[in-house]
Amino acid sequence: MTGSSETYSRRDLIKTAGGLVAGTGLTTGCLGDGGEDRPLRVSPYSGAYGEVFEEVVVEGFRDEYGIEVEVAPGWDERVTELRSTVGSGGSVPYDIVGVAGQNYLIGINEGLFEPVRYQNVPNADDVWDFMRGYRTDEYGVPGEAGVSGIMYDEGGPYAEGWDGLLSSDAPVGMDTGYWDVSLLVTALMSEELPGAEEFNQPEAHETLLSEFEEVSERVDVWYQGGAEVWEIMERGQVDQAVFYYASGRAGIESRGLDYGMAIPDTAPAYYTNFCVTKGSPNREDAERFLNYMLREEVQREWVSEGYYVPANSTVAGDYPDSVAGVYPIDEEGMRGFLTVPDWEGIEGSVDELSNGFNERIA
Amino acid sequence: MRGSFRSSLDLLYDKLSGVSAGALVVPFVVFETVLFLGAGVYLLRVSLAEPTALSAFEEGTWTVSNYLDVMTDEYLMGRLSYSIRLGAVVTAVTVPLGFVYAYAAWRAEGRRKITLLSGVLVALLISIVIKVYAWVILLSPEGVINRLLVGTVTDSPVSLLGNSFGVVVGLVYSMLPYVVLTVYSVLATLDERSIEAARDLGAGRLRSVYEVVLPGAAPGVIAASVVCFSWSSVAYAAPVFLGSPSERTVAVEVGRLFTQSFDWSHAAALGVISMVAILSTAGAGTLTYTAWRRYM
Structure with a gap:
């Protein structure tokens, strides 16, 4: 088995193969994130949301504290990404991740987040009680809430409430990405149970899916994500679409379109919980960031620029002009306005609902 | 140093x-x-791990129920069936086109040869997402193709996007370079004089290709067909951007189960079932083609 100048021994070949694999590891390591000394990395949701978040919250934090912050926006895939890195000994991809509803609960169940040390986040005391109490805030502070509304072309007929969405003459678009919104809208249209209880009660899911089948037949275009909703509206394929109010307002303004946004009395909503990822090397700075994010003036500017529902309740007493009169001003009004899915209550039936939704739109 | x-x-x-x-x-x-x-x-x-609610899967457990769940789910099996049919259609369109292109490149000389080969190589340098988005612009109701059609062929825009037509067009365009290069690499090993010999013996142009070139290029054609079928059956970008929910492939469903439902067990089971189904179909197709060539 001794190697010679003419041939390779088996050991030489194994060494070569090992070297190749190790070399690949080293090479990919060069593409890495710089390990423990990296800047604070924050991951909000992507799209218009991420842009406003960076412009208002991140830049303000950088200016005030002189801490370098990287923004890495994303969608649902971030939870899967974290699941693959947290606990594996590798460097976590984000220090702070903003996740809503089901993703937040999955992250908690999977042990992806550090508990928030609220003594380092005193501004959380101003967050709406219902936002902190609706589901545990042990692992993430609520940053804002978003509601879905109806985006419409000013030139045509449109619905002002969920009931009218399917009875108006204007073609309708709905989202396939966040399937829960479409099912919540169906539940709000339904008269079987109050509010969105058809969604939140597993025993009512059969009825909900049956009603959704009728809704899906009336929908003209199923769009996939925020970018596509603008395409189908501008092409004239639909004259009204269920879409996030904040993203809709921001997009209408930046594109200079003659569109409007209507929000019915009660609307499907989400809260974004901002969490410090388990194993983050920047936990202290991360909590400093969360505290800054919840500061009243930061929240006010965020609402003004991004049109979101503020997590800081003190902003509600003096909303900026851009949303004045749009959102309720007190706790009771807010509770009735925001329809948030009860993911904990339906945890055993999520797949059934998701598959049922996809089956009916295919 | x-x-x-x-x-x-x-x-x-x-x-x-x-x-x-x-x-x-x-x-x-x-x-x-x-x-x-x-x-x-x-x-x-x-x-083979048990699924859990609001979590990826139950560590340390064993079950085959995920496979049973997937195989008895009409919707998911419908997506798998659609994926295989989509792969077959894309392969049936792309391989003949790719063969003709590769043949033309093989027979060409000088600048024409360089131009033809560069054409497919340049297409490979462009990201698949960009290529697919280019088709969104081309095929949309207000896109270039509809502008040409309206007023000349039709009175109103034709629906080219958000359906299987758009998905097939996008996939054929994406797969073509791989098919061309695979077939060309085999054609390049053939002796061009064998075509001349066949022509001297009285074979027409098409017959000489059928009798001489095609058998010689068979390994390349088979390899290209397998690659084209396997990749297009599990395509992600083209079905998402150029299709509607009705054109979702099994890969899109696996992605949905992994990232949206966070149901790793069923996603993995669907992935394994898809891989077996697609490899079996590709294998059966290859055997059938080989047997047919042998018989002919």
């Missing part, structure tokens, strides 16, 4: 010169084993 590096390279070259071709493959076999087999085994393991 440079001399030392150079002498090291020379030494490596000397050593490799004496190594058999089989031994040279060893590093890549190890690489593939680690990357593909390792990931495959993990996928298989996850597919």
Whole structure:
């Protein structure tokens, strides 16, 4: 088995193969994130949301504290990404991740987040009680809430409430990405149970899916994500679409379109919980960031620029002009306005609902 | 320093010169084993773990119920069936087109040959997402193609996007370079004089291609068909951007189960079932083609 100048021994070949694999590891390591000394990395949701978040919250934090912050926006895939890195000994991809509803609960169940040390986040005391109490805030502070509304072309007929969405003459678009919104809208249209209880009660899911089948037949275009909703509206394929109010307002303004946004009395909503990822090397700075994010003036500017529902309740007493009169001003009004899915209550039936939704739109 | 590096390279070259071709493959076999087999085994393991609500899967458990769930789910099986049919249609369109293109490139000379081969190579340098988005612009109701059609062929825009037509067009465009290069690499080993010989013996142009070139290029055609079918059956970008929910492939569903539903067990089971189904279909197609060629 001794190697010679003419041939390779088996050991030489194994060494070569090992070297190749190790070399690949080293090479990919060069593409890495710089390990423990990296800047604070924050991951909000992507799209218009991420842009406003960076412009208002991140830049303000950088200016005030002189801490370098990287923004890495994303969608649902971030939870899967974290699941693959947290606990594996590798460097976590984000220090702070903003996740809503089901993703937040999955992250908690999977042990992806550090508990928030609220003594380092005193501004959380101003967050709406219902936002902190609706589901545990042990692992993430609520940053804002978003509601879905109806985006419409000013030139045509449109619905002002969920009931009218399917009875108006204007073609309708709905989202396939966040399937829960479409099912919540169906539940709000339904008269079987109050509010969105058809969604939140597993025993009512059969009825909900049956009603959704009728809704899906009336929908003209199923769009996939925020970018596509603008395409189908501008092409004239639909004259009204269920879409996030904040993203809709921001997009209408930046594109200079003659569109409007209507929000019915009660609307499907989400809260974004901002969490410090388990194993983050920047936990202290991360909590400093969360505290800054919840500061009243930061929240006010965020609402003004991004049109979101503020997590800081003190902003509600003096909303900026851009949303004045749009959102309720007190706790009771807010509770009735925001329809948030009860993911904990339906945890055993999520797949059934998701598959049922996809089956009916295919 | 440079001399030392150079002498090291020379030494490596000397050593490799004496190594058999089989031994040279060893590093890549190890690489593939680690990357593909390792990931495959993990996928298989996850597919056999019990699913849990609001979590990826139950660690340390074993079950085959995920496979039963997937195989009895009409919707998911419908998506798998659609994926295989989509792969078959794309392959049926792309392979003949690719063969003609590769044949033209093989027979061409000089600048024409360089232009034809550069055409497919340049297409490979562009990201698949960009290529697919280009088709969104071309096929949309207000896109270039509809502008040409309206007023000349039709009165109103034709629906080219958000349906299977758009998906097939996008996939044919994406797959064509791989088919062309695979077929061309085999054609390049053939002796062009055999065509001249067939023509001298009285065969027409088409017959000489059918009798002489096609049998010679069969390994390339089969390889290209397998690649085209396997990739287009599990395509993600084209069905998402150019299709509607009705055109979702099994890969889109696996992605949905992984990232949206966070149901890794069923996603992994669907992935394994898809892989077996697609490999079986591709294998059956290859055997059928080989048997047909032998019979002919």
